[in-house]
Amino acid sequence: MADAFAGVRLLGPPEADGEYIALSEHDVVHLHEYERVYAVPGLYEYVVQERLRCRSPQVAAEGFLRTAVRRGLDPGSMTVLDVGAGTGLVGELVRRGGVARVVGVDSLPAARAASLRDRPGVYADYVVGDFLLGDALSVALRPYAFDGLVSAGAFGGTHATPKALENALAVLPAGAPAAFTIDERWLAASDPDGFGVAVERLAADGALVVTERTRFQHRVTTTGEPIFYELITGHVG
Structure with a gap:
């Protein structure tokens, strides 16, 4: 894969306002311009997984499988919801870990197209939708009896x-394991609208029983600075 992208360069502050990928001298795209990045087979994995050493997919998949086993569940009998499935790497990892069936959800049609192109057969279904909208996506997922979320x-x-x-966890039955990774900056307790407060509220309400919170290096930036995330695992109350 590296040979195919030998000319790709990574750009970032102060060279540019944000993180960018130089595909050629005259073709520069933002790292998070997913429609463009996903359109090139293997480019996302090369840049994010190989060059930027992203660990979130592995950490999330391993955290989910660990949580399922701790709850005495057999991955081989589970249907798991993969939120923000992207090009399908997390789905592939949990399938390798023995999960019987995975249903992917992503808000971008380009993500679905890339996943079906690069990882055919990983997902039992891949739905384009946004959990922020709640009801519409919940209706699309109604045919599935989910046993967990990653x-x-x-x-x-x-x-x-x-x-x-909150909407994603709401499609799970009580006791279902969940594992997700979030940038530690968005977990800042001082932000009343942040994930730190949201996770605490879910725990206080009994909607999510948190069993593990682990800080890890998610990846490095295009200029080499570390970015830290937290893995949060638990089960629906």
């Missing part, structure tokens, strides 16, 4: 909001 980096920042997390 998500790598989909919540926080410019991605899904705390309300989206």
Whole structure:
């Protein structure tokens, strides 16, 4: 894969306002311009997984499988919801871990297209929708009886909001395991609208029984600075 992208360069502050990928001298795209990045087979994995050493997919998948086993569940009998499924790496990892069936959800049609192109057969279904809208996506997912939820980096920042997390957990039955990773900046307790307060509220209300919170290096920036996330695991109350 590295040979195919030998000319790709990573740009960031102070060279540019944000993190960018230089595909060629005259073609520069923002790292989070997902429609463009997903359109090139393997580009997202090369840049984010290989060059920026992103660990969230592995951490989230391992955290989910660990939580399921601790609850005495057999992954081979589970249907798991993958929120913010992207190109399908998390779904692939939990399937490798023995999960019987995974249903992916992402707000971008480009993500679905990339996943079906690059990882055919990983998902039993891949639904385009936004949990922030709640009811519409819940209706689309109604045919499935989910046994758990996994998500790598989909919540926080410019991605899904705390309300989206609440709506996603709401499709699970009591006792179902959940594992997700969130940028630690979005977990700041001082932000009344942040995920830190939302997770505390879910725990206080009994909607989410948190069993693990672990800080880890999510990835590095395009200029090499570390970005830290938290893995949060637990089960629906």
